[in-house]
């Protein structure tokens with residue numbers, strides 16, 4: 001019997017395992033902050049601190065998701081198999097962040113939450129980002145990718161808007177724009193800006209590859 005690809009390469013088993021490991025490691029900050037909160041070690045305002053830390057991790061994972069394509073294009077580092085996990089981790093952290101806001105910060109007072117969403121623009125942007133993330137999370141399966149085809153690609157472009165809204169929400173929520181926010185804004189602008197120039201860049205790359213192939217094909221005939 002011919003050996004399967006996984007057996008013959010001897011390395012393929014770690015690929016799905018590494019994705020699960022990413023989920024586990026990615027959720028560690030949430031578990032750690034929860035533990036710190038439960039043991040009264042989150043400072044003078046534990047609810048705000050918990051909310052903030054989860055919000056920061058949400059933004060980090062969303063921005064990390066957007067790093068996958070430029071890393072592959074520009075540095076040849078292929079982390080494509082981790083992209084879904086990074087995106088879903090971003091979604092989970094936004095949900096945790098929202099739940100802390102809803103349950104611990106606002107004590108489930110829905111009228112205050114609705115008022116906040118309507119009256120405080122930074123909460124409005126956060127809420128829009130959360131709502132937009134839901135269809136992306138629901139269509140993150142291989143089945144959805146196969147079924148939706150081109151529409152899946154179109155739908156998942158919403159992640160650019162989500163990243164912009166998340167970053168804006170972060171910046172507007174703070175009274176002072178310090179170096180930390182500047183850093184996230186710069187990363188977000190770079191990642192979104194890259195998407196604007198990417199089609200031209202890829203076109204050039206393809207043309208270069210084609211020319212190199214043609215050259216390689218012509219040479220032996222000389």
Ligand code: HEM
Nearest residue numbers: 052055056058059094098101123126127129130166170173
């Ligand atoms: C993609 C969605 C979201 C992202 C990426 C995000 C991220 C963040 C970040 C990074 C912070 C600041 C943390 C800090 O100052 O250290 C923050 C603060 C906050 N977010 Fe979100 N958030 C999102 C959605 C939401 C939603 C849906 C709500 C509630 C409806 C919300 C409510 C808040 C509140 C109340 C704060 C604290 C502001 C303060 O009083 O200092 N966020 N968020």
